[in-house]
Amino acid sequence: MNERLWNILVDSFPKLLSYGIRVTVPLTILSFSLALVVSLLVALIQYGQVKGLRQVCRFYIWVVRGTPLLVQLYLVFYGLPSVGIVMDAFPAAVVVLGFNEGAYMAETIRGALESVSRGQLEAGYCVGLTFPKIMWHVVLPQAFRTAFPAMSNSMISMLKETSMAATITVMEMFRQAQVINGRVYESLGLYGEVALIYLAFCTFLTWLQHRGEKRLSTYGGNRT
Amino acid sequence: MMLEIENVKKKFGDLTVLNGISLNVEKGDVVAILGPSGSGKTTFLRCLNFLERADAGRMVFEGEPYDLHTATKADIARLRKKTAFVFQNYNLFLNKTALKNVTLGLTAGAGMKKAEAEEIAKAALDKVGMGDRLDSYPSMLSGGQQQRVAIARALASSPEIIYFDEPTSALDPELIGEVLTVMRKLAEEGMTMLVVTHEMEFARNVSNKVLFMEGGDIVESGPSRAFFEHPEQERTREFLRTVLMRQQGETEP
Numbered sequence: 001m002n003e004r005l006w007n008i009l010v011d012s013f014p015k016l017l018s019y020g021i022r023v024t025v026p027l028t029i030l031s032f033s034l035a036l037v038v039s040l041l042v043a044l045i046q047y048g049q050v051k052g053l054r055q056v057c058r059f060y061i062w063v064v065r066g067t068p069l070l071v072q073l074y075l076v077f078y079g080l081p082s083v084g085i086v087m088d089a090f091p092a093a094v095v096v097l098g099f100n101e102g103a104y105m106a107e108t109i110r111g112a113l114e115s116v117s118r119g120q121l122e123a124g125y126c127v128g129l130t131f132p133k134i135m136w137h138v139v140l141p142q143a144f145r146t147a148f149p150a151m152s153n154s155m156i157s158m159l160k161e162t163s164m165a166a167t168i169t170v171m172e173m174f175r176q177a178q179v180i181n182g183r184v185y186e187s188l189g190l191y192g193e194v195a196l197i198y199l200a201f202c203t204f205l206t207w208l209q210h211r212g213e214k215r216l217s218t219y220g221g222n223r224t
Numbered sequence: 225m226m227l228e229i230e231n232v233k234k235k236f237g238d239l240t241v242l243n244g245i246s247l248n249v250e251k252g253d254v255v256a257i258l259g260p261s262g263s264g265k266t267t268f269l270r271c272l273n274f275l276e277r278a279d280a281g282r283m284v285f286e287g288e289p290y291d292l293h294t295a296t297k298a299d300i301a302r303l304r305k306k307t308a309f310v311f312q313n314y315n316l317f318l319n320k321t322a323l324k325n326v327t328l329g330l331t332a333g334a335g336m337k338k339a340e341a342e343e344i345a346k347a348a349l350d351k352v353g354m355g356d357r358l359d360s361y362p363s364m365l366s367g368g369q370q371q372r373v374a375i376a377r378a379l380a381s382s383p384e385i386i387y388f389d390e391p392t393s394a395l396d397p398e399l400i401g402e403v404l405t406v407m408r409k410l411a412e413e414g415m416t417m418l419v420v421t422h423e424m425e426f427a428r429n430v431s432n433k434v435l436f437m438e439g440g441d442i443v444e445s446g447p448s449r450a451f452f453e454h455p456e457q458e459r460t461r462e463f464l465r466t467v468l469m470r471q472q473g474e475t476e477p
Contacts, residue, residue, distance in 0.1 A: 122275050123315035127329025127377060128304055137332055141319045 005189050012180050012190060020173040020197050027093060027162045027172060032155050034098025039105035046106075047113045048131065057106070064103035069164055072096050077168040093165035097158060105154050112147035113139060145216045152209035156202050163198075173197065225284075226251045226416060227385065232271055232281035232292060234264075234440075241267045242278070243440040249385070249418065249433075254411045256427035256448065257420045259437035260463070265420045266312075268437070269387050272418070273309050274300045286384065305334075308378030312390040314370040316362040322349060322373045323358040326380045334381070341380075348376040352406045368399030375406055386410070388419040404430075424467055428452050436460055 042057045077092045116139050124134030166175035177194040227249040234242040241264045257265045271278040281292035316325050326345035330336040349355045352372040362370050378386050392400040404426055411430050434451040436444045444460045455461050
């Protein structure tokens with residue numbers, strides 16, 4: 001490796017890492033939190049068969065899963081201002097990423113809820129619990145265990161998808177790599193470097209997932 | 225009369241499952257509900273605790289009337305405070321220990337303090353012989369042990385009546401005895417019980433009343449002794465011949 005490239009990589013690394021930690025990570029955490037709230041609500045509405053709202057949820061999932069993330073980002077950031085809805089780039093990215101992943105995770109959670117035996121619900125009713133209490137104490141904890149691997153997947157996808165926010169001017173890690181590259185023209189080196197940082201972040205998340213799965217397996221393996 | 229059940233009807237689509245079932249239960253009665261598979265006995269029991277919604281039927285429970293078709297959520301909640309249900313496949317909360325399975329209804333349901341609930345739960349688990357497995361999760365217990373924990377869970381709320389839906393049908397033969405022993409003990413202590421079962425020994429020796437159903441109708445009902453010794457209906461005699469012969473066959477080498 002020539003010395004110029006080496007120096008570029010060494011100089012850019014702390015910058016990229018700093019944007020990763022200051023922008024990419026918070027963007028992931030905020031978007032994932034929004035996705036978690038949205039998906040939980042949507043899944044519970046469908047599981048509890050709440051009249052009226054159920055169709056709204058199916059519609060939401062249909063639209064979001066049926067359109068590309070990139071198009072959604074453009075629609076919200078560049079499209080909505082013409083009807084008076086103006087958002088800064090960062091919050092717009094949080095909203096789009098959150099509602100996008102929320103639709104996928106809603107299906108994950110709904111599937112996990114439905115995999116919990118109906119008998120758990122009946123037993124809850126028979127010992128005098130209300131529907132929300134049964135959900136909280138019995139069904140959700142069991143569903144969470146089932147959904148956890150798929151939800152970890154969602155989080156890992158989301159971390160990588162934050163790079164799309166670069167297209168709506170969010171100055172996050174990938175956009176920073178583009179900016180530096182615009183000055184020095186070392187695409188292979190810089191994009192390779194940024195790829196490695198994403199890989200490191202995702203490796204950390206994978207490690208968290210394994211730890212989480214171990215903790216969740218405390219109540220035995222057999223399920224009937 | 226503690227419980228009067230009148231004219232319970234239920235259809236699943238075109239299929240009539242319950243064709244007007246009535247039953248009177250006195251305090252301390254142990255009623256065995258017998259019948260071949262598909263006779264509607266489980267559905268009948270589930271309707272009484274609103275796990276199924278009957279198409280029609282009335283019930284007077286300790287003087288309080290309930291309409292089995294139109295009862296409101298509040299009615300159902302009030303009724304369930306006085307009843308308990310034991311399921312064929314136990315339905316223990318899989319994410320809770322034996323102890324928590326028993327306390328959950330008391331704390332989160334009835335709003336009892338944790339310490340008090342645990343005291344009651346431990347006593348109930350002791351009674352069914354599970355006092356040494358408080359911290360075991362259901363997956364670590366045998367079927368018979370799980371069913372005993374389920375019975376402890378039923379007992380903990382001090383119900384007026386316990387409904388048992390084929391409590392031993394999912395068990396390996398060698399585990400049936402431990403559950404029946406617990407149920408016999410409860411019966412001797414005067415617990416009112418409605419038991420859907422295939423265990424003829426239990427029906428004959430522990431229950432004092434029998435309700436024999438087939439095809440959604442009552443074929444014969446009355447005191448157990450009379451039912452087994454002088455059945456009135458030809459269908460009853462035929463049923464008893466078949467099941468008793470089969471159970472004898474099972475005990476012979």
